[in-house]
Amino acid sequence: MGDGERPQAAKTTYREALREALRDALRADDRVFLMGEDVGRYGGGFGVSLGLLEEFGPARVRDTPLSESAFVGAGIGAALAGLRPIVEIMTVNFSLLALDQILNNAATLLHMSGGQLAVPLVIRMTTGAGRQLGAQHSHSLEGWYAHIPGIRVLAPATLEDARHMLAPALADPDPVLIFEHGSLYNVSGELLPATAPVDLDHATVRRPGTDISLITYGGSLPKTLAAADELAAAGISAEVIDLRTLRPYDAQTVAASVARTHRAVVVDEAWRTGSFAAEVSARIAEESFYELDAPVERVCSAEVPMPYARQLEEAALPQAPDIVAAAHRAVD
């Protein structure tokens, strides 16, 4: 490829990448609209939708009352009627007030109606800890949503995914939940223009390796990549898998990786008990048992409501040294 043809990389943040994706979506299809608490005048609780109200007007960038159940349910109704709503919920903790609508309606209507009522809805929300916001703003509950058949659960961990996951999510005829990790919004870097849409059905290898598979998603990806660097310095070649989609779960990519490396560490910011990491571990045990040279390791959050104090929060969360230690246990 000559220099003239090389796609131009642009400096951007995860937040801006998400905003560009929203802008594209609003431009591309007039059935698309954005709705949620403070998405308009305020610019989004985390600033993702800043400026979109001015550009697209209050009918398509809708500030809602504080009523998660009603506006998520209204999103479902609007989707049933042929629109393509993108509903923003400030954080996953607040999504619990809309859980009835998400589980009992969005995820269920297609099946209950014998295939008549599809719900092409996208719900975005923040998840995760790391910003000293205390227990009611910091949990990682996407694994709970991944439990539910009928919805797709996405966790964009990179600038590219933040920028290019929304379009295929909107093209999905069924409900899609996108979990944006709060500690990623300010991550910045060079964003290459997309060459192909993000494949929402498959996990991806973020870094190839031969000695151990580090399996993670979302906000834990940067920490896991840092751990892989450290392991490399110690002579251990770690493969890093970004699940990127929790449901449908891509067992093949994980199994193929474990077949190469024979060891696995699962990194998940949720609590260990009943976490998505538990599901990944069980699937490895079911499908790759004879490939394993060591027990599957898990690095998760401490079993505690997320504390406020900086050192306590740091101690509660999976950190790169914890991932390195787990990898050493598996390899040594």
Added chain:
Amino acid sequence: MSPARPTSARKEPTPRKAGKKTAKTRRKTGAGSPSDRPAAGHRTDLLEAMLRIRRFEERCVELYSATKIRGFVHLYIGEEAVAVGVNEALTPEDAVVATYREHGHALARGITAEAVMAEMYGRATGCSGGRGGSMHLFDASRRFYGGNAIVAGGLPLAAGLALADRMRGQDRVTCCFFGDGAFAEGEFHETANLAALWRLPVLFICENNLYAMGTALARHEAQTDLAMRAASYGMVAWAVDGMDVEAVEQTARRAAEAVRSGAGPHFLELRTYRFRAHSMYDPDRYRDKAEVERWKERDPITRLLDRMREDGEPVEETLAGIERRVAAEVDDAVEAAEQAPEEPVEHLLHHVTSASAEVS
């Protein structure tokens, strides 16, 4: 102006005293003056629509006892005037969101007895392909969006369907049925606020049958004047005699026309009563037999018949004809359901996602 009663939002056709809620003290709404009396043929249609629901459900009782149909089955007997009267105010382009007590709403909307019965049998030909059952009837072609077994769970959907119409400039109405029990749920209040705030074209139909399962209205609501509470959100709210199909129709028509013309959401409290237990599982121990009997005197079907007789319409022959037709329709529905194929177990995972709908 009394602060407790926003006058702008209390334009009841029949004023009534707040807080009165027994059968005795309820004011009955008349069917209007003779001048706006509808054509005789129309009354026959109303009668037939109500009898279809009544006879269909009476057969459901038998079929349930014979274990032909299972699950939770909630009968609408006694409340037929509500579904039938309200449906008269709607067009095929309007949307309907219903509850788990929705056989009446579904039949009034034109879903055939055959499709509903087959659904209750869990058959492939059922209106939800055997995946819904009595509580989850759907028909996308009739814009019938359930069939929701979560109390108040359908209300936000109605707001969303209406929002879509609003955004596309379509003058359609979304009609949402729910019970008095739904008033205690946050979803009712969130949706009422949202619909009024955004002036969404929603017609809220509260079927106040005085009970949420076994809990009487006065034992579940601190303030039992439901229309007034709805009005407090800034929407027009009327209370109607839900045992009088013509009164229901007239009021629903006025409300639907207002909603359609952009006047924002309207709320109707339909004062009605279910003659049967809450569900087939309910021994009905929480209410007085005499109360039930008193309400049966206001049976919406007999009431319409009486009025037709009073007006000298040739009722008996009409009635016999309707009964024959409806009985045949129900018989055919049962027969068809008995013969209908079961949804194959190999299709278990169909319709979980749109992609899984196509694979087998």
